[in-house]
Amino acid sequence: MNRYEALANTMAAEIRSGSLAVGARMPSLRQVIAQHGVSQSTAFRAYYLLEEWGLIRAQERSGYYVAPGAAVRDMREASAKRALAESAKVDISELVFSVLEAAKHTGVVPLGSAFPSPMLxxxxxxxxxxxxxxxxxxxxxxxxxxxxxxxxxxxxxxxxxxxxxxxxxxxxxxxxxxxxxxxxxxxxxxxxxxxxxxxxxxxxxxxxxxxxxxxxxxxxxxxxxxxxxxxxxxxxxxxxxxxxxxxxxxxxxxxxxxxxxxxxxxxxxxxxxxxxxxxxxxxxxxxxxxxxxxxxxxxxxxxxxxxxxxxxxxxxxxxxxxxxxxxxxxxxxxxxxxxxxxxxxxxxxxxxxxxxxxxxxxxDRHLRKLRTALRAQLDAMNLALRRAMPKGVTWTMPSGGYFVWLALPEHVDALTLHRQAIEHGVSLAPGPIFSASRNFRNCVRLNFGHPWNADIDRAIHVLGELITQAAQTPQR
Amino acid sequence: MNRYEALANTMAAEIRSGSLAVGARMPSLRQVIAQHGVSQSTAFRAYYLLEEWGLIRAQERSGYYVAPGAAVRDMREASAKRALAESAKVDISELVFSVLEAAKHTGVVPLGSAFPSPMLxxxxxxxxxxxxxxxxxxxxxxxxxxxxxxxxxxxxxxxxxxxxxxxxxxxxxxxxxxxxxxxxxxxxxxxxxxxxxxxxxxxxxxxxxxxxxxxxxxxxxxxxxxxxxxxxxxxxxxxxxxxxxxxxxxxxxxxxxxxxxxxxxxxxxxxxxxxxxxxxxxxxxxxxxxxxxxxxxxxxxxxxxxxxxxxxxxxxxxxxxxxxxxxxxxxxxxxxxxxxxxxxxxxxxxxxxxxxxxxxxxxDRHLRKLRTALRAQLDAMNLALRRAMPKGVTWTMPSGGYFVWLALPEHVDALTLHRQAIEHGVSLAPGPIFSASRNFRNCVRLNFGHPWNADIDRAIHVLGELITQAAQTPQR
CATH class of the missing domain: 3.40.640.10 (Type I PLP-dependent aspartate aminotransferase-like (Major domain))
Known part of the structure; x- marks a missing residue:
C-alpha cells in the first residue's frame, strides 16, 4: 500500500468510527502534514482519495467536510466478520418474495422498488x-x-x-x-x-x-x-x-x-x-x-x-x-x-x-436526460433524508444508478421498519434480503428512481419518524 | 383387456410384423369371425380400433386395407426392451445441437425443422x-x-x-x-x-x-x-x-x-x-x-x-x-x-x-385456415413418400400437428442418412436425438409444416433414393 493510501485508510477509519462526524470540517492539509509527518503531495493525494471514496467533500474556499453518506460503520464491521466464513447453503427466497409482494400494492410509495419510474x-x-x-x-x-x-x-x-x-x-x-x-x-x-x-x-x-x-x-x-x-x-x-x-x-x-x-x-x-x-x-x-x-x-x-x-x-x-x-x-x-x-x-x-x-x-440523447433526472432525484432524496433522519443514520451518495443505502442506529430492525412503513403506505428494501446470512438488520435500500413529488417527500418524513421512534426504544 | 382389444392387438402385431403388408387388403369381417372364433360385434369393434389406431383404412364398398403409415415395427420393439430399464443419466445435447446446427443453414429444405413455415x-x-x-x-x-x-x-x-x-x-x-x-x-x-x-x-x-x-x-x-x-x-x-x-x-x-x-x-x-x-x-x-x-x-x-x-x-x-x-x-x-x-x-x-x-x-378463423393447410400438406407428404420410399419404409399418419415419423429398414442408419441428406441440401431429424439411449437409429422425423412445393417434392425424392441405396447396402 502506498503512503497516501495508508493515510487515507487511517482517516477513513476515523470517519467511520464517528471520531469525525458527518458534516464536520476535516483538518486542513497543513494540519495533516504536521500531525502525520507526511509530504504535502501525500496529504493532498490522501484527501483526493477520500473524496473519490465519497467520504469527504470539498467546499469552495473553506476546505473539506465529512460527506453526508460517509460512514456505514455497522455494515463494514458486520461484513468483515463474515469475510472468511465457511460457504453456506442459501435460503433467502421466502423472505425476498414476502418483501416484494408487500411492495407490489398500488398506492404504496415505491421506495423499496427495484425499478426506476417507467415515466422516465x-x-x-x-x-x-x-x-x-x-x-x-x-x-x-x-x-x-x-x-x-x-x-x-x-x-x-x-x-x-x-x-x-x-x-x-x-x-x-x-x-x-x-x-x-x-x-x-x-x-x-x-x-x-x-x-x-x-x-x-x-x-x-x-x-x-x-x-x-x-x-x-x-x-x-x-x-x-x-x-x-x-x-x-x-x-x-x-x-x-x-x-x-x-x-x-x-x-x-x-x-x-x-x-x-x-x-x-x-x-x-x-x-x-x-x-x-x-x-x-x-x-x-x-x-x-x-x-x-x-x-x-x-x-x-x-x-x-x-x-x-x-x-x-x-x-x-x-x-x-x-x-x-x-x-x-x-x-x-x-x-x-x-x-x-x-x-x-x-x-x-x-x-x-x-x-x-x-x-x-x-x-444517447435519452440517456443524457435520464442521467440528469436521476441525479436531480438523488439530490432531492439527500436533502429530504437530511431533514427527516435522526442522528446516527448515515447513507451513501452514489455517483450513478438509483439506490441509496442507509445504515440506521444499530438496534433499529429493518424488517420491523419495513412492516411499519407498509402500514403507512411506504415500501423499502430491508437489509436482510441482500445477504444469505440475513445480516444488515439495521440497513435499508431506498430507490430514488422516481421523479420527486410530495408523496415521496412525505414518505421520507414518515420513515424518519418511524426510525426516530425505533431508535428511542430501549435496546433489548 | 377386452376381447376385441385382444383381437385388435393380435392383428396389429401381424401388421407390424409385416405379415399384412402396407396396402394389403385385410381379411373380411366374415373371415375374421371364422378364423378367430369371435362374435360379429367383437370383430367389428376390433376393426374399428385398428382404424382408430391408424393401422387400417376403410375403402368404400371394398373393405379394409393396411394403412400407409401403419407399422413402425422396429420402434415398438426397441422401445419395449427399454420399458423397465434402470433410470439413466442423460447426455444428448451435443448430438442435438450438431443436428440443429446443420439444419439451420439457409437453402436447406427444412424437413428436419421443429417449426412450421412462418408464412402460415x-x-x-x-x-x-x-x-x-x-x-x-x-x-x-x-x-x-x-x-x-x-x-x-x-x-x-x-x-x-x-x-x-x-x-x-x-x-x-x-x-x-x-x-x-x-x-x-x-x-x-x-x-x-x-x-x-x-x-x-x-x-x-x-x-x-x-x-x-x-x-x-x-x-x-x-x-x-x-x-x-x-x-x-x-x-x-x-x-x-x-x-x-x-x-x-x-x-x-x-x-x-x-x-x-x-x-x-x-x-x-x-x-x-x-x-x-x-x-x-x-x-x-x-x-x-x-x-x-x-x-x-x-x-x-x-x-x-x-x-x-x-x-x-x-x-x-x-x-x-x-x-x-x-x-x-x-x-x-x-x-x-x-x-x-x-x-x-x-x-x-x-x-x-x-x-x-x-x-x-x-x-379461430386463422386456426381453421392453418389446420386446413397442414392437413393438405400431410396429404401431399404422404403421396410423395408413397412415390419415393422403397419397400420396408413405413410412416405414421397423424391426425394433427406437422410431423410424420418414419421407420426405415432396420440396418439403415438415420445419422448417416442425416449427413448425406444435408450434403444434398435436405435436413431431417434423425431418431437418436429423441432418445436418451440413442435408440431409433433407423427412424427419422419429417416436418410437413411448409406449404408444398417442388423443392420439398424433390427433397423427398432425394431421401427416397438415399434410403434405397442404404437399404441395398449389405448389412454389416
Whole structure:
C-alpha cells in the first residue's frame, strides 16, 4: 500500500468510527502534514482519495467536510466478520418474495422498488420502432434470429462497447430475456450443483436466489459502500475455498451504490485470472453514470475470456421489454446453448424493435436526460433524508444508478421498519434480503428512481419518524 | 383387456410384423369371425380400433386395407426392451445441437425443422395489435404485468380452456417465454437434482436436455405411434422406480404424432394420482387438430391439481414472439416464483399485443385456415413418400400437428442418412436425438409444416433414393 493510501485508510477509519462526524470540517492539509509527518503531495493525494471514496467533500474556499453518506460503520464491521466464513447453503427466497409482494400494492410509495419510474423512458418512441419492425419483419427472422440473437441488435450492442474502447466479437454476444436471464445462464454455464460461488455482501438478492435454486453454496465477500468489493477478503477466500465462479456488480452496486475504482477492477480481474475463476459481471446500471463517462467495467481488463459481462435495456430504455445480453467470452457458446434449451430465444420482434430504436431513436440523447433526472432525484432524496433522519443514520451518495443505502442506529430492525412503513403506505428494501446470512438488520435500500413529488417527500418524513421512534426504544 | 382389444392387438402385431403388408387388403369381417372364433360385434369393434389406431383404412364398398403409415415395427420393439430399464443419466445435447446446427443453414429444405413455415401465420395482423398496444400501453404495466402476467392475456387463455369445457383459475395461469420455459419451470418446481423423471421414448429432446441440465435421471416409457404412451410400462416403472415427475405430450406427440385416446389420458391421470406424481403435460400442438375438435388434454381429468398443462402461441399464431404459459394447478405459485427468479417476466408489450389479437384478430378463423393447410400438406407428404420410399419404409399418419415419423429398414442408419441428406441440401431429424439411449437409429422425423412445393417434392425424392441405396447396402 502506498503512503497516501495508508493515510487515507487511517482517516477513513476515523470517519467511520464517528471520531469525525458527518458534516464536520476535516483538518486542513497543513494540519495533516504536521500531525502525520507526511509530504504535502501525500496529504493532498490522501484527501483526493477520500473524496473519490465519497467520504469527504470539498467546499469552495473553506476546505473539506465529512460527506453526508460517509460512514456505514455497522455494515463494514458486520461484513468483515463474515469475510472468511465457511460457504453456506442459501435460503433467502421466502423472505425476498414476502418483501416484494408487500411492495407490489398500488398506492404504496415505491421506495423499496427495484425499478426506476417507467415515466422516465421514451415508451412512445420505442413503440414506434416496435410497430415499424414488426410490420416489416421478414417472417424467416423467426428462425434466423434464434440465439445468439438478432444481428442488428448485437451490432448495436457491440457499437456501445466500442464507444467505451472495448471490442466485443458479435458471436460472443448472446441476447437474453433481460440481464437476469443472462446472469442465470452464465452461472449455469460455469457451475455444477454443490459448487461454491462468491457473491457480494450486501448483494443483489437474485444472485442468492440463483445459488439457492441451483444447489450451489455461497461465500459472501464484504462490499465497501465507497470502493466496492473487498479484494483482500476475496483473495483470502480464493485461497481457502474451492470457488468456482464470482457474481459481482462493479458499477453502482445494488444495494450500496458502490463503484469499484478502475485500478481495483483491474486487480480483481488479475486476481481471478491467477485462480482461473470466471467472473459474472452484473453491470445493469453502468449507463446511469452521473460523471462524464461510463465507468469501465471489469471486462475491459480481461485477457483470458473469463469475464461474462451482463447488462440490459431494462433500466436504461425499455422496462418490461425483457431484452438483455451477455458478452460471455469463452463461455459464449455454452451460454447460447443453455439459452436455446431453457427459453429458446428472446422475443424476436422486440429484438428488432430495440435495434431500430438504437439506430434511429436517439438513445444517447435519452440517456443524457435520464442521467440528469436521476441525479436531480438523488439530490432531492439527500436533502429530504437530511431533514427527516435522526442522528446516527448515515447513507451513501452514489455517483450513478438509483439506490441509496442507509445504515440506521444499530438496534433499529429493518424488517420491523419495513412492516411499519407498509402500514403507512411506504415500501423499502430491508437489509436482510441482500445477504444469505440475513445480516444488515439495521440497513435499508431506498430507490430514488422516481421523479420527486410530495408523496415521496412525505414518505421520507414518515420513515424518519418511524426510525426516530425505533431508535428511542430501549435496546433489548 | 377386452376381447376385441385382444383381437385388435393380435392383428396389429401381424401388421407390424409385416405379415399384412402396407396396402394389403385385410381379411373380411366374415373371415375374421371364422378364423378367430369371435362374435360379429367383437370383430367389428376390433376393426374399428385398428382404424382408430391408424393401422387400417376403410375403402368404400371394398373393405379394409393396411394403412400407409401403419407399422413402425422396429420402434415398438426397441422401445419395449427399454420399458423397465434402470433410470439413466442423460447426455444428448451435443448430438442435438450438431443436428440443429446443420439444419439451420439457409437453402436447406427444412424437413428436419421443429417449426412450421412462418408464412402460415398472420404476422401483419399481429404486428397491428402489437403496434396498437405498445403505443397505448400504460407505463405502469411494466410493474403490474409481472408474473403471473398480463391479465387480459390470461383471461383470453382461460377463455380458450372454457371453450374445451375446462375451468382454469386465472391465478394458476403463469405466462412464460414460450412453452419451453413453462415446461422447464414446471420441471424445476417438482424435482431436485438426482430425482427420476419419466419421459417418452421416442420423445421431445428438450425434455432430455432439461433432465441433463438439471442433473436428473430419466426413465424412458415407450410410445406407440398410434395410441401414445404405454400405460402398462408406466405403471410398472412407477412400482419399481422412485419417479418424481412425468413429462409427456398427449396430443400429436413429438416426434411420432401419436395422440392418446381420451380413456387412456383419463387412465394416465388416475394412475399418476394414485402415486401422487405430477404430470408436466406438453400440449403445444393441440390446436392443430385435423378432426373437428381439440382433443381434450389430460388436465381435463385432473382432480388433484397434479397436472401442469403447458402450451404456447409459437406453433399456432406467433412464432418468435415467445409467449407461452403453464396452467400449473397446485404448483402455480412455485412456477411463478421460479419465473420471477430466472427471467423475471415475459415481454410485456408482446403479452398485451397477443391479448389484443386474441380479442380482435380472428384467431379461430386463422386456426381453421392453418389446420386446413397442414392437413393438405400431410396429404401431399404422404403421396410423395408413397412415390419415393422403397419397400420396408413405413410412416405414421397423424391426425394433427406437422410431423410424420418414419421407420426405415432396420440396418439403415438415420445419422448417416442425416449427413448425406444435408450434403444434398435436405435436413431431417434423425431418431437418436429423441432418445436418451440413442435408440431409433433407423427412424427419422419429417416436418410437413411448409406449404408444398417442388423443392420439398424433390427433397423427398432425394431421401427416397438415399434410403434405397442404404437399404441395398449389405448389412454389416
Amino acid at each position: 423512458f421514451p415508451l412512445q418512441r420505442l413503440a414506434k420502432s416496435l410497430a415499424q419492425t414488426s410490420r416489416t419483419m421478414n417472417p424467416w427472422s423467426t428462425v434466423v434470429d434464434l440465439p445468439p440473437g438478432n444481428e442488428a441488435l448485437r451490432q448495436q450492442i457491440a457499437l456501445r462497447y466500442l464507444g467505451m474502447g472495448l471490442s466485443q466479437p458479435l458471436d460472443e454476444i448472446v441476447v437474453t430475456n433481460g440481464a437476469l436471464e443472462a446472469l442465470n445462464l452464465c452461472l449455469m454455464a460455469v457451475t455444477r450443483p454443490g459448487d461454491v460461488v462468491a457473491v457480494e455482501s450486501p448483494g443483489f438478492y437474485a444472485a442468492l436466489q440463483a445459488i439457492e435454486r441451483l444447489d450451489l453454496r455461497a461465500v459472501e465477500i464484504p462490499v465497501d459502500p465507497q470502493t466496492g468489493l473487498d479484494l483482500d477478503a476475496l483473495a483470502q477466500a480464493l485461497e481457502k475455498q474451492p470457488i468456482r465462479a464470482c457474481w459481482f456488480m462493479t458499477n453502482y452496486q445494488n444495494p450500496t451504490g458502490a463503484t469499484m475504482p478502475l485500478d481495483r477492477k483491474k486487480a480483481l480481474v488479475e486476481l481471478l485470472a491467477r485462480h482461473d475463476v470466471p467472473l459474472i459481471e452484473d453491470d445493469v446500471y453502468g449507463e446511469l453514470h452521473f460523471q462524464a463517462d461510463y465507468p469501465l467495467p471489469a471486462i475491459a481488463f480481461d485477457r483470458k475470456g473469463l469475464v461474462m459481462h451482463c447488462s440490459s435495456f431494462s433500466k436504461t430504455l425499455a422496462p418490461g421489454y425483457r431484452i438483455g445480453w451477455a458478452a460471455a467470452g469463452r463461455f459464449a457458446e455454452k451460454v447460447q446453448r443453455l439459452k436455446l434449451m431453457t427459453t429458446l430465444s428472446a422475443s424476436i420482434p422486440v429484438q428488432a424493435g430495440i435495434a431500430d430504436y438504437l439506430q434511429h431513436g436517439g438513445y | 401465420f398472420p404476422l401483419q395482423r399481429l404486428a397491428k395489435s402489437l403496434a396498437q398496444t405498445s403505443r397505448t400501453m400504460n407505463p405502469w404495466s411494466t410493474v403490474v404485468d409481472l408474473p403471473p402476467g398480463n391479465e387480459a392475456l390470461r383471461q383470453q387463455i382461460a377463455l380458450r380452456y372454457l371453450g374445451m369445457g375446462l375451468s382454469q383459475p386465472l391465478d394458476e395461469i403463469v405466462v412464460t417465454n414460450g412453452a419451453l420455459e413453462a415446461l422447464n419451470l414446471c420441471l424445476m418446481a417438482v424435482t431436485r437434482p438426482g430425482d427420476v423423471v419419466a419421459v417418452e421414448s421416442p420423445g421431445f429432446y428438450a425434455a432430455l436436455q432439461a433432465i441433463e441440465r438439471l442433473d436428473l435421471r430419466a426413465v424412458e416409457i415407450p410410445v406407440d405411434p398410434q395410441t401414445g404412451l404405454d400405460l402398462d410400462a408406466l405403471a410398472q416403472a412407477l412400482e419399481k422406480q422412485p419417479i418424481r415427475a412425468c413429462w409427456f405430450m398427449t396430443n400429436y406427440q413429438n416426434p411420432t404424432g401419436a395422440t392418446m385416446p381420451l380413456d387412456r389420458k383419463k387412465a394416465l391421470v388416475e394412475l399418476l394420482a394414485r402415486h401422487d406424481v405430477p404430470l408436466i403435460e406438453d400440449d403445444v400442438y393441440g390446436e392443430l387438430h385435423f378432426q373437428a375438435d381439440y382433443p381434450l388434454p389430460a388436465i381435463a381429468f385432473d382432480r388433484k391439481g397434479l397436472v401442469m398443462h403447458c402450451s404456447s402461441f409459437s406453433k399456432t399464431l406467433a412464432p418468435g414472439y415467445r409467449i407461452g404459459w403453464a396452467a400449473a394447478g397446485r404448483f402455480a405459485e412455485k412456477v411463478q416464483r421460479l419465473k420471477l427468479m430466472t427471467t423475471l417476466s415475459a415481454s410485456i408489450p408482446v403479452q398485451a399485443g397477443i391479448a389484443d389479437y386474441l380479442q380482435h384478430g380472428g384467431y
